[in-house]
Amino acid sequence: MATRVARRWRPRSLLQLVLIAFVVVMLPLGVLMFQAGQALSELTRLADISARQAVEETRRARTLGVLALEMERSARQYAVLEQESLLEIYAARLEEYRQLLGRQQELLPEAPVMVELEALLERLSDLPGLELAAFKDRLEAFPALAEHTEALRQATNQRIDTRIDAIREGARGVQRQLWWQTGALVSASLVLMLLFSWLIIRPVRQLERRILGIGSGSRDAPPRPVQGPAELIQLDERLDWLASRLDELEAEKQRFLRHMSHELKTPLASVREGSALLGDGVAGKLTPQQQEILELIDGSGRELQRLIEQLLDYNLLQQNRRVKIERLDVATLLHEVLAKHRLALANKGMRVEGFNGPVVWPLDRAATEHILDNLVSNAIAYGEDGGVLEIRARQRRGRLELEVANSGEPIAEADRPRLFEAFYQGGTRRKGPLKGSGIGLSVAADCARLQQGELALVTDPRLAVCFRLTLPHTAPSRGDPTDTPAELADPQARS
Structure with missing residues (x-):
């Protein structure tokens, strides 16, 4: 039942999976952009309102100062000229001042200067009904009115600065919140990207392992079905x-x-x-x-x-393709191979120069015997009549190197890259009534690779053709623990 439900919710195609991944990964980023836009809009609205209020309140505070000056000027002119029109101007300016002060009081309801200004306005409001002498005495209140009006303007500016600081602090808070949200949502997007990448790469990796298994021929265990x-x-x-x-x-x-x-x-x-x-x-x-x-x-x-x-x-x-590693004397194995080709070497007239040994090394008997047999057979088939067949063995940096070299015609440069391909026959032909099959060197190279070694054609300063077999020191599957490792062996003995 669970498998049926899982298959029901699995994307039906690779395009559908990619589209779903794109939408899901972009969703946190879209939320982040929306929230950032909302926060920016709110900050813009608050800044606009604050700017408008600041301009209006500053203008009103300045207007109060101007009205205070006009009230004082009209009152002092009346004290000198005694014209009724000047009292009318004074009364009009006093009424405007009182209205603006009432609106300013909404901004600073608890400011001490507001109480003092209201007291001064009460004293100045009955000024037109006084006698001229009392009128002149009451003019001494105008300096205090100007002073308190200036104090009101400064309090208004301080109130505006406080509001701007609050808006600035709010903007910092919104910025911090946006940073946290950005980190969280971007991390969520990265996690979703990794998840969908894994969902896409996992079946691809499974297919890659299947292809490698098919190519290498190692398909012992049944493959797991691909889910994707x-x-x-x-x-x-x-x-x-x-x-x-x-x-x-x-x-x-x-x-x-x-x-x-x-x-x-x-x-x-x-x-x-x-x-x-x-x-x-x-x-x-x-x-x-x-x-x-x-x-x-x-x-x-x-x-x-x-x-x-x-x-x-x-x-x-x-x-x-399995090998059985055991410690063997390479010299003994070589003499057994040469014994099989004794008549052919004698008919060829080839002089064999080998090493005395013993050279003990962990190797697979059958695979190594195949390699030596093919190399000696090639030397007999392609070597020079009455020439030299030289076999060397040496240990170098924990690896055994066996070299089989012969005199005769060198291998053409065009044939060297494909020398170890199965069924490939180069331009040089075998000497004898029958042609070769072209698989001898391929079998020898495969036998070398089975032992984690390498068979290669190398350049020899004295002989035309030289093959080098390199074998690593592999732990034997069985053998005599008292065997000693291979020592340097030179082709001094002649067979």
Whole structure:
């Protein structure tokens, strides 16, 4: 049930997943932009209101100062000229002053200067009804009115500054809040980005592991099904089909090689048996010319059998890529390989210069024997008649280096990059009636890689062709713990 629900909510396509990821990742950023816009609008509104109020209140405070001066001037002019129009002007200015003072009182309701101004206005309001002498005596209140009006203006400015400071502090608070919100929402966006990146990359990595498994041939465990968009699931199904198809082709190839080897070995065994019977004189004594032809047939049969065995070795190596490391004497293994090619070396007239040993090293017997056998066979097939075959062994920086070099024609530069490819035959041809199969060096290189080593063609200052086998000091799976490591060995002994 849970799996069914999970599959129901899984994005159906990669495009849908990308679009959902884009929308979800942009959502916190959109919220952040909205909140920042709201905060900016509020700060702008408060600043606009505060500016308008500050201008209005400052203008009103200045107007009060002007009215106080006009009241004092009209009163003093009346005291000198005694014109009724001057009293009318005084009364009008007094009424305006009282109204503006009432509006200013809303801004400073508890200011002490407001109480004193109201007391002064009460004294100055009955000024027009006084006798001239009392009128002149009451004029001494105007300096106090001007002084208190200036004090009111300063209190108004201080009130405006306090309000601006409050708005500024509020702006700092909004700024801090925006920074916190920015950090939180951007972190949420990053987490969502990582989440959706993982949701996209995880099936891609699974497909990559599938491809690497198919390419390396290591598909022992059943692959885990890919969970992701429909395109990647479909690609995983195509990889399943490709893996099964490759398994079928590999099985067909192995079956073909087995059947071909069997079909070739059966008539070859009859041919070699017949040539052996003729050589034994069962059908009568052979003439020297017939004996020469029989030797040619027998040699070609041995060569064909060797090629078939190489093909079987290549087939076996492709099927089984496991090695069994044990400590062996390389010199003993080399003498066993040279013993198999003793007649061929004698017919070639090649002089073998090897090392005495013992050279003990952890290696796989079968794989190393394949390598040495192929290198010696190549030296016999392509080397110079009556030439030199030199085999060296040395230890360098914890690695064993075996070199098989021979005199003769050097390998062409065009053939060197593809020298270890299977079934590749370069421009230099084998000496003899039969051509090679082109898999000997490929099998040797694979055997070297199985032991975490390397087989390479190197330059030798004295001989035309030199192959170097480098093997690491791998821990043996079994062996004698009293064996000593390999020592430097030079080609002083001759076989």
